[in-house]
Amino acid sequence: MERIVIFGATSGIARAVAEEFLAQGDELLLVGRSADALKILARDLEVLGGGKPVPWFIWDVLDFEGHAFRFRELISTHDVKGLFMAAGVLIPQKDCDADPAKTTLTFNSNLTGPAAVMGLFAEYFKEKRSGFISCLSSVAGDRGRGSITAYAASKAGLSAYLEGLANRIQHDGVLIQTVKPGYVRTAMTEGLQSMLIASPAKVARDIVKAIRCRREMIYTPFYWRYIMGVIRLIPESIFRKLGL
Amino acid sequence: MREPYLPRGQGRSYGDAGLPALHHVALNSSHLDHFISFDSTTGILEAEAGVTLERILNFCIPKGFFLPVTPGTKFVSLGGALASNVHGKNHHKTGSIEHFVIEMEVATPAGTFVCSLDQNRELFLSTMGGYGLTGAITRAKLKLKPVQNAQVECLRVKAANIDDMFGLFAKHDPDYEYSVAWLDTLAKGRKLGRGILMLGNHAQVNAGERKIEATEVSHKFSVSIPFAMPDFLLNEKFLTLFNRAFYLVSGNGKRTRENFESYFYPLDRIGNWNLLYGKSGFFQYQCVIPDPKSEEGILACLNFLSENRLGAFLSVLKRCGDDEVLLLFCKKGYTLALDIPFRGPETLKSLDRLDELVLKFGGRVYLTKDARLKPDMFRAMYPEFKEWMETVRRFNPNRLSSSRMAERLELWNES
Ligand SMILES: Cc1cc2nc3c(=O)[nH]c(=O)nc-3n(C[C@H](O)[C@H](O)[C@H](O)COP(=O)(O)OP(=O)(O)OC[C@H]3O[C@@H](n4cnc5c(N)ncnc54)[C@H](O)[C@@H]3O)c2cc1C
Ligand SMILES: NC(=O)c1ccc[n+]([C@@H]2O[C@H](COP(=O)([O-])OP(=O)(O)OC[C@H]3O[C@@H](n4cnc5c(N)ncnc54)[C@H](OP(=O)(O)O)[C@@H]3O)[C@@H](O)[C@H]2O)c1
Numbered sequence: 001m002e003r004i005v006i007f008g009a010t011s012g013i014a015r016a017v018a019e020e021f022l023a024q025g026d027e028l029l030l031v032g033r034s035a036d037a038l039k040i041l042a043r044d045l046e047v048l049g050g051g052k053p054v055p056w057f058i059w060d061v062l063d064f065e066g067h068a069f070r071f072r073e074l075i076s077t078h079d080v081k082g083l084f085m086a087a088g089v090l091i092p093q094k095d096c097d098a099d100p101a102k103t104t105l106t107f108n109s110n111l112t113g114p115a116a117v118m119g120l121f122a123e124y125f126k127e128k129r130s131g132f133i134s135c136l137s138s139v140a141g142d143r144g145r146g147s148i149t150a151y152a153a154s155k156a157g158l159s160a161y162l163e164g165l166a167n168r169i170q171h172d173g174v175l176i177q178t179v180k181p182g183y184v185r186t187a188m189t190e191g192l193q194s195m196l197i198a199s200p201a202k203v204a205r206d207i208v209k210a211i212r213c214r215r216e217m218i219y220t221p222f223y224w225r226y227i228m229g230v231i232r233l234i235p236e237s238i239f240r241k242l243g244l
Numbered sequence: 245m246r247e248p249y250l251p252r253g254q255g256r257s258y259g260d261a262g263l264p265a266l267h268h269v270a271l272n273s274s275h276l277d278h279f280i281s282f283d284s285t286t287g288i289l290e291a292e293a294g295v296t297l298e299r300i301l302n303f304c305i306p307k308g309f310f311l312p313v314t315p316g317t318k319f320v321s322l323g324g325a326l327a328s329n330v331h332g333k334n335h336h337k338t339g340s341i342e343h344f345v346i347e348m349e350v351a352t353p354a355g356t357f358v359c360s361l362d363q364n365r366e367l368f369l370s371t372m373g374g375y376g377l378t379g380a381i382t383r384a385k386l387k388l389k390p391v392q393n394a395q396v397e398c399l400r401v402k403a404a405n406i407d408d409m410f411g412l413f414a415k416h417d418p419d420y421e422y423s424v425a426w427l428d429t430l431a432k433g434r435k436l437g438r439g440i441l442m443l444g445n446h447a448q449v450n451a452g453e454r455k456i457e458a459t460e461v462s463h464k465f466s467v468s469i470p471f472a473m474p475d476f477l478l479n480e481k482f483l484t485l486f487n488r489a490f491y492l493v494s495g496n497g498k499r500t501r502e503n504f505e506s507y508f509y510p511l512d513r514i515g516n517w518n519l520l521y522g523k524s525g526f527f528q529y530q531c532v533i534p535d536p537k538s539e540e541g542i543l544a545c546l547n548f549l550s551e552n553r554l555g556a557f558l559s560v561l562k563r564c565g566d567d568e569v570l571l572l573f574c575k576k577g578y579t580l581a582l583d584i585p586f587r588g589p590e591t592l593k594s595l596d597r598l599d600e601l602v603l604k605f606g607g608r609v610y611l612t613k614d615a616r617l618k619p620d621m622f623r624a625m626y627p628e629f630k631e632w633m634e635t636v637r638r639f640n641p642n643r644l645s646s647s648r649m650a651e652r653l654e655l656w657n658e659s
Contacts, residue, residue, distance in 0.1 A: 044278035048303060187275075 002079045003029040007059070007117065008087035010037045012186025013136060016204035017084055022049045024208065029078050030056040061087040061113035062105075071120040082211070083121045085114050085135040090188050096150045103150045110154035115161045122165050125174040132175035134211055135162055139180045139219065142228045145244055166216055178217045179207055182224040196223075250647045251380040253324025254296060256317060258528040259615030260648035261328070261375045268646055271380055273323055279303065280383060287388040288346060293323030293381045300388075301504075309388035310446065310504070312344040318509050323381040328612040329373030329567065331574050333422035333444070333508070336563040340574055342372045343567075344387045352379035352639035366570075370635035373569040375611060377650060378639045395447040396422070396507040402496040406437025406546055410539050413441065413563055421445050422507075424562045428487040429546065429555025429582065430480070437546045439561070440494050444507055468515030475522045478585045480553055487557075521585055526556065527615060529595060530581035532564055533607035538577035541605030545580055548601055552594050556583045570632040573610045581613070592616060599625075611649065619654040629655075 006018050009030035018028055022045060030045075032038050038056040045054045055078070059070045074080070089109040096102040118133055125131030140148060141155030159178055166176035183189055183197040198221050206220040219225040234242070249271040250264035264270050273294035280290040287309050289300065297311060298318040304310065315330040326348065331340045338344075347360035350371050359368040371378045401416070403409035409425055417423055420443040427439035511517050518525070533541035542561065549555045560581040564574040584591060599621050602609065608625035609617050623629065633655060640646075643656055650656060 040278050043280055047279035047282045050307075 001027050002081035003027045003055075004082040004084060005029045005031055005074070005078075005080055005121075007031045007083060007085045007114075008061070009041060009056070010034065011086040011088075011136075012188070012200045013181065013184055013203055014084065014086035015041065016200035017086070017207055018045055019048060019201075020204040020208040021084075027052070028054050029074075029080070030054060031059045031074075032056070033058065033060040059117075061117060062108055064113070064116060067116050067120065071117070071124075075124065080121075080124075081130070082132040082134070083118065084207075085118060085133065087114055088136065088188075090148070090151050093147060093149050093151070106150040107154045107157075110151065111157045111161070114158060118161075118165065122169060122174070122176070126169045126172045129173045132177065132211055132214075133162075133165070134175075134177040134179060134207060136179050136181065137162065139182050139224050139228050142180070142232060143239070143244075146240075147244060170216075175211065175214050176216065177211060179210070180217070180219045180224065180228075182219070182221060182227070246644070248644050248646065249380075250645055251323065251327070251376040253294070253321030253327070254319055256320045256324065257328065258613040259611070260652060261612050261614075262324075263648040265643070265646035265648055265651050271645075273321055273380070276323075276382065282307075287390060288385055289388055290383065290385045291322055292383050293321060293326075293348075295322050296320065297322065297325065300386075304388050305391075305394050305504070308390055308392065310391040312387060312389045313338060313341040314508055316509065317512050319512060322384060322386070326372055326381055326384060327374060327376050329569055329572070330612075331564065331567075331579075333424045333562065335574055335579075336417055336423065336565045337421055339565050340373070340567045340569075340572075341386075342569050344389075345372065346385035346387055348384035349382045350379050350639075351382050353642065353644040354639045356382070366635045367639060369568065370570045370632050370639075373567075373571050373573065374632070374636065375647060375649065376645055377636045377647070377655070379645050391446045392449045393447040394504050396444040396502050396504055397447045398500045398502050398507060399443045400494060400496070400498045400500075401441045401443070402439075402491075402494065403441060404438050405435055406543055409437055409439055409441065409561065416441065416443050417563055419443075424560060426490075427546070427555075427559040427561050427580075428491050429549045429559040430484045430487050430553070431491075432550050436550060437543070438491060439559075440491065444502075447501055467513070469517060469519040472519045472523045473521070475524065478522055478556070483556055487555075520557070521583070524586045526586055527584045527591070527595065528581065528613040529584055529598065530579060530610040530613045531598075531602045531607050532573060532575055532577055532579040532610070533602065533605045534575040534577035537605045541602070541607055542578050542580055544601055544605065545598065548598060549582070554582070554584050554591075554594055554598075556585050558583045570635065571611075571626060571629060573608065575608075577607075579610075581610075596621075614649070617653065619652070619657075622653045 004021055004026050006014050006028055008014050009018060009032050021028060030038050030042055035058055042054045042056045057074055087109060089106060091102050091106050096106060118135060121133055137159045138155040140152040141159045145152035162176055162178040181203050183192060183194050184200055184203050185197050186200055203220045210218045248268040250268050252262060252270040252272055255262055276292040276294035278292045282289045284307060297314060297320055301318055313332040315332060325341055326345060329340045329342050347358055349358050350367060357364050357367055361368060367378060371381060401412055403412050422444040425439050425441045427437055431438050562579055564577055564579050566576050567574050595616060603624055
């Protein structure tokens with residue numbers, strides 16, 4: 001049976017996406033870096049899915065040396081029809097400014113690591129001439145942002161990487177999808193108060209539906225398309241004064 | 245040593261039971277929200293304590309199960325529901341949620357224990373309805389109840405006054421699993437205690453229907469109160485008119501079939517409903533008056549409310565059955581729950597006098613909704629609290645887990 005790999009399964013958004021896939025009858029393979037957390041999540045999804053076992057697999061997106069090996073191991077033990085990539089970190093910019101290692105960590109967790117992993121899956125799906133990759137980028141990557149400089153740049157790079165992948169293999173029956181969520185209520189945004197904040201369940205419904213409809217790029221919730229449309233049009237001189 | 249704390253669920257208790265004591269932090273349980281196991285033959289669900297009742301319902305209704313007991317909102321956590329030993333509209337038939345908890349795990353300051361009626365019984369009986377003072381419930385096994393349907397068959401009957409209402413309860417309670425009455429606490433004289441009794445049973449499937457109907461578990465609020473309402477909406481004239489209108493437009497003897505959400509959780513459809521009470525807010529006051537004096541006591545309370553013009557939108561009366569935990573609220577009798585708009589120090593004084601009246605009839609106040617009961621009054625209403633505190637002290641000797649309520653009621657003092 002073919003499974004959907006949920007990479008960064010413990011993420012608030014990924015968990016909701018996993019539930020949505022499950023409700024639609026898909027089989028899952030959870031991937032993350034903490035066995036304890038994956039075990040608890042796998043049991044939860046098993047109960048939700050009416051007792052169907054949900055396997056899990058340890059893989060750290062920063063394990064650059066090990067990526068090729070982990071990938072072969074995963075592929076040789078499971079049939080895979082799709083990859084949902086959610087791994088990422090949001091480190092406050094002032095921490096990055098104080099410690100360059102944090103800037104590196106931001107780029108490696110959000111861009112370099114996911115790109116390396118997705119590159120492997122992309123080639124595999126291309127060979128099979130089927131499959132999908134859906135990846136959580138962010139509206140933050142649509143413009144250079146002073147308040148979250150490193151995070152926004154890593155997401156901009158991620159969006160560009162996904163666009164490139166799509167251009168390369170879109171003719172081979174493989175879907176490469178860029179997801180740009182606005183604010184979503186998860187551990188990453190804990191404490192954030194905003195009228196615009198969406199629930200992970202809402203975002204997950206949008207994502208799974210967009211995969212069904214084979215859309216290459218979505219904003220979720222939908223109104224972020226318009227918000228970002230306006231934000232992209234703001235001239236640099238004014239944008240700077242907004243302190244975003 | 246770890247930092248002093250108080251377990252926190254979804255923060256839906258009305259008073260200070262859910263607020264950490266001075267220098268204590270709130271121990272957030274919202275990340276402990278996973279299911280652990282479910283047996284579809286017995287209906288036993290095991291889950292972490294931070295799972296909300298909403299999540300449980302979303303899961304179990306399509307499988308043909310329902311919560312055995314539910315409070316009037318589904319936005320509470322399982323741990324919070326156990327820590328308050330919540331009761332529902334079926335209390336007269338089934339008692340509180342304690343009767344459906346097979347076992348639970350409690351991380352007390354003295355260690356982590358699994359407890360049930362058979363194992364670590366005292367810990368079980370003092371943690372259920374123990375307001376987090378024995379430590380944090382981490383997971384529990386709850387026995388769900390089978391239903392055929394997500395709908396409720398309802399009957400609404402009008403009572404012209406409180407005697408009429410007592411009669412209706414006596415007449416209908418045996419035939420209905422759920423019963424609750426809304427009272428117009430601003431009506432006076434002959435109309436004192438008039439209201440509407442709302443009865444319900446889980447709907448049966450009719451021949452030819454599918455067993456479980458679409459649950460329509462809604463994903464959003466129907467309406468939301470955008471900001472605190474101006475205080476004039478809470479003046480007596482407006483409230484009197486509102487209550488009168490509500491009473492008059494309700495049909496008598498009307499039978500309907502309702503989705504479980506509108507029957508059990510009407511307030512959940514109004515986002516930020518608490519803002520209806522304006523910036524000054526309100527107190528919730530819930531008391532129980534045990535038999536045989538329950539009718540007499542409720543009548544006295546209603547007279548008091550009417551004379552002092554204290555009532556507001558939501559005044560609720562229902563019959564209670566029996567419970568077993570150490571610090572129990574529900575006793576066989578009637579319970580009355582009121583939203584009392586805060587109008588300054590007089591409101592507090594009036595409520596103190598209401599306490600005295602309740603005590604005179606052997607009654608007590610529900611702590612999860614309270615924010616103002618005095619230590620002496622608490623001791624008089626809950627004489628068994630010493631036994632409860634003995635167990636609490638055994639598992640929590642240094643007040644590592646403590647709330648504002650525990651401080652206000654001076655629970656940690658020796659007597
Ligand atoms: C609209 C509405 C209707 C209601 N209707 C009813 C009703 O019909 N019947 C009824 O009985 N109650 C009712 N309540 C009260 C509500 O059910 C209780 O206050 C419940 O305890 C709230 O749960 P919570 O998860 O929000 O907990 P909180 O409010 O966060 O905490 C409540 C108490 O539980 C403790 N606690 C929370 N989690 C844990 C844990 N994991 N381990 C140990 N202790 C813990 C806290 O320390 C605190 O003392 C109602 C409340 C509202 C807002
Ligand atoms: N929340 C928002 O408002 C929002 C908006 C736009 C985009 N996004 C993006 O959506 C994605 C998911 O975010 P979220 O909100 O769900 O946040 P989250 O709950 O904090 O999830 C982040 C996930 O990334 C995983 N992760 C981090 N470093 C990893 C590593 N080295 N190896 C493997 N996994 C790693 C985490 O695993 P652990 O559990 O092991 O830490 C966790 O599962 C992120 O890429 C984020 O940038 C979020």
